Amino acid sequence: MKRVLIVDDSSLFRKLLAKAIEEDGVTIDMASDGLEAIEKYKGNTPDLVLLDITMPNCDGKECLTQIMHLNPKANVIMISGIESEETVAECLRIGAKGYIPKGDLAITKVQSTQSFSQIVDQILGAKEAA
Template sequence: MISVLVVDDSRFMGKVMQTVLTEIGFNVVGLGCDGEEGVQLFKELNPDITLLDVTMPNMDGLECLKEIRAHCPDANVVMLSALKDEEIVRKCLEAGAGAFLEKPIRRDCIEDQQRLISAVEKILGYAV
């Protein structure tokens, strides 16, 4: 089972993501609420996939991504944001994110679930 770390400053969104991921067959091994906690949890848990919100307190998602990739250059990271900003997308992909998804990811929306699965498959290189 693929292990996933979710890092989002919205506890509600983190729980929604956990539910969606669990329902489609992933194992959510941790939930973080800011970039600093995300880096710490990544180092402790070594997940197969990390989902990072872009906008977070203490350390934003882009900085968290950079620290994770410095620790583990092969880390599989999907960035998430409600912001529709092509510059942010570009910076995240250049920093090593394997995919970028627009939020929200809704629990009851098959299309959102499929977008998430497609992003994970793209990063891993195989169907899940």
């Protein structure tokens, strides 16, 4: 069973994303900020973390750094409305496997065109090929 941790300060976005990726064999956990995400990561290491960049208490970059210290092979995909190339490049340097702008994340399209597994495989496969 695949475990996914969704980290975003917007409860609505967390719920919508969880609904979009809901499928057999996927267990979803959620966190509202980086501190909560780090604790959840320590308690039950997920196969994938979908991580917002801009959050209170502990932002996505700091959370990503902590997760990568815990597990350098962690699969983390950043999801954010921030589209600064510098921010994205920094997250990729820290260890994120990919980045999806929230504006491009058409949740209903994701639901109707591909399974969550296919989307993750595409992102992680593209990173491994690079």
